[in-house]
Amino acid sequence: xxxxxxxxxxxxxxxxSRTPRSVYEVxxxxxxxxxxxxxxxxxxxxxxxxxxxxxxxAIDRLFLDRPWWGSEALALGLVAVAFGTCGVGVRRWWVxxxxxxxxxxxxxxxxxxxxxxxxxxxxTGVLVIVLMPRG
Numbered sequence: 001x002x003x004x005x006x007x008x009x010x011x012x013x014x015x016x017s018r019t020p021r022s023v024y025e026v027x028x029x030x031x032x033x034x035x036x037x038x039x040x041x042x043x044x045x046x047x048x049x050x051x052x053x054x055x056x057x058a059i060d061r062l063f064l065d066r067p068w069w070g071s072e073a074l075a076l077g078l079v080a081v082a083f084g085t086c087g088v089g090v091r092r093w094w095v096x097x098x099x100x101x102x103x104x105x106x107x108x109x110x111x112x113x114x115x116x117x118x119x120x121x122x123x124t125g126v127l128v129i130v131l132m133p134r135g
Contacts, residue, residue, distance in 0.1 A: 023094060027101030038096045045089025052082035055122070059129070070132070074125040081118045088114075 018024040056078035063071035
């Protein structure tokens, strides 16, 4: 028995009853602890995306009286990064769940480097906006 194969299921749930089928119809059911941990990681990606959207709204509202191209670019950039974050989260959940079900090694993960670059760019943009003289 594999480490991630703890529970013995009766097969009460029909195999085609869950979506996405391209994930749930592959391999065998892993222990729920692993699937739920994968789901929590996905939800963390969604929380990050919502936080980035909130930051975009805050930047936009901060410069509502006097819009400036830099503030608009930063807000739109944060929205774009939020959309990308959602995509990365879904993709990561998808490939990890399939790997768990097929008893394969978990996939590599290069997105943290992308996240670091995004945070540095957003932070630099915020610094420029805050330090910019207002006239």
